[in-house]
Amino acid sequence: MSNVTIVGTQWGDEGKGKIVDWLSEKADLVVRFQGGNNAGHTIQIKDKIYKLSLLPSGIVRKKISVIGNGVVLDPWALKEEIASVKKKGIKVDPKILYIAENTTLVLPFYKDIDSLNESLRGKNIIGTTKRGIGPAYEDKVGRRCIRLCDLKNKKKLRIKVQSLVEYHNPRFKYHNKKLLSTKDIYNSLVKISNFINQYSYPVWKLINESMKKNKKILFEGAQGSLLDIDFGTHPFVTSSNTLSGQIYSGTGLGNSSNYVLGITKAYTTRVGSGPFPTELKNSIGEFLGKQGNEFGTVTNRKRRCGWFDAVLVNQTKILNGLNSLAITKLDVLDKLENIKICSGYRINKKIINYFPADEHSQSLIKPIYISLPGWKSSTVGIKRWDKLPAKAKKYLKTIEKLTNCKITVISTSPERNGTILLESPF
Incomplete structure (x- = not known):
């Protein structure tokens, strides 16, 4: 597949930055298609940490990086961000960075x-x-x-x-x-x-001409599907469409088939207000936050933590047309005795398998859990499926079954090489 789209399947902070950075090695162009500097990606390369809010993650790999018209751009914030990455040795000039003139x-x-x-x-x-x-x-x-x-x-x-x-x-x-x-x-x-002005360009031409030349294009989403202005937990959502379909109107991409890879944490987090069915307001929630270093890239706000919600991820899988999932932060669960996955919702006496749109119904949701034994051993830095603990494999297979979506990428550390690739999207 020559085009791959990366989207978050939860409320953002799923680890998209690392996966985009990892996949961008094979890409010719990396394109942002929505959002602004209200969300950030953190990329760790050895001892250097890059926090990006506007620049596409491909910039750290010296890939052609494009900011599409679906993005709302703070030029002053971009100037600061460019200066920041330049100090760390990253080259940014009009030959590598293109911004849609109609942004x-x-x-x-x-x-x-x-x-x-x-x-x-x-x-x-x-x-x-x-x-x-x-x-x-x-x-x-x-x-x-x-x-x-x-x-x-x-x-x-x-x-x-x-x-x-x-x-x-x-x-x-x-x-x-x-x-x-x-x-x-x-x-x-x-x-x-x-x-x-030096970066202004009709990027729709660049993207479509690159497609004609069979260039590999990686479309990079910001935030998460559950923050989508239409399909998210309204009104606690962002102001843009965060689903994969936004790549067309947010970049000027013509009709094209895409491989859509959904990024999801091995558990669930959320920043700010809004419904969160599997939130853990206890010591386990605190543990997940501490182990996962759950603080926002942009605001440094503490993230709310909870169990993996298969209902929500299955719903965003359908909305995005996901081909597969990339699971991040599996290692955060390494020390837990038991791990739960939400497999359905109960509202009063009724069981449903989707997240309703209205706030009243959302407030009545009681998650239905299945419980799995923890693996109680380190998965940090593992690079092969057969090296994972058997109980970790069972956990991942259960996620596949409940979300009706295969897992093709597993992240086991913040580093680029802490990744298990089961199937390449490109």
Whole structure:
């Protein structure tokens, strides 16, 4: 398969960065297709750790890296991120990094709107990163956003900024917030344009021309399927579509067959508010968080932890059209005496095998568990299936059976080489 799409099957933080980095060795292009710098990937190479929020993970392997139009881009954050990776010896220039010219920009005042929106929710906060991602998508859908290509014409840029300010200022005034200045926003955009314009490109052409040349393309998703604006745990979701189908509208990819690899932890985590059927508010949950170092890449917020939820992963398998699963952080479970997997839900007296859309039904869910014995031995760094403990194999086979999806990749450590490959997606 010449195209592979990587998506998270849970609420993000599944370990996509490591798997994308590992697979990008065989790819010619690595493409981001949604989200912004509200989610991050952590890549560990020997003693160096790279934390990426906007740059595609392929950048650390010197692969052509593309930011698609489905991404909302904070150019100031990108500038800082590029400077950070350059300090660690990574080359970034217009020959390796391409940004869709029709990408929507995240403007500084969007963070103020994000914070205002959260404060107005009171006890019903969503738990956003307050990076301005939601407001950027709102202005995109409202057809008033500033796009990367707008920076090329200063006269028209000023007009668009003026229109944007006139739209937002009444709300700032109503809430007694500092009013926006057309001059300040315009000047900041003109200044950053000297940096960002060099990467602007019609990436849809690059992607489709690469396909014609049979280049191998790796599409890199951010966040997770359960945060999808339509199919996630609404309203505790992100502002973009995180499913595999987003690669088409988020990059300009034409009709093409893709191998879709779903990344999932051997257990479940979630950052921020929202339903979480298998959450463990006990010593086991604390153990998983400590062993897995479960803190957000972007916000450093503590992640909530729980047992593997096969109902949710099976649902995201269907929504994404997954070909297979990659299991990460198996080693986190090494010391547990018993391990549980959620195989179904009970709502009152009814048993269901899917996650309902409405919040009331979600609040009534009681997980149905099957219990498996732990393997009580180290799996860290194992590179072959036959070297895994028998009980670890049984655990993985049970996940395959309950999710109706085969496992082709198993990650046993943060390092690139701590990976078992059962079947290559490429």
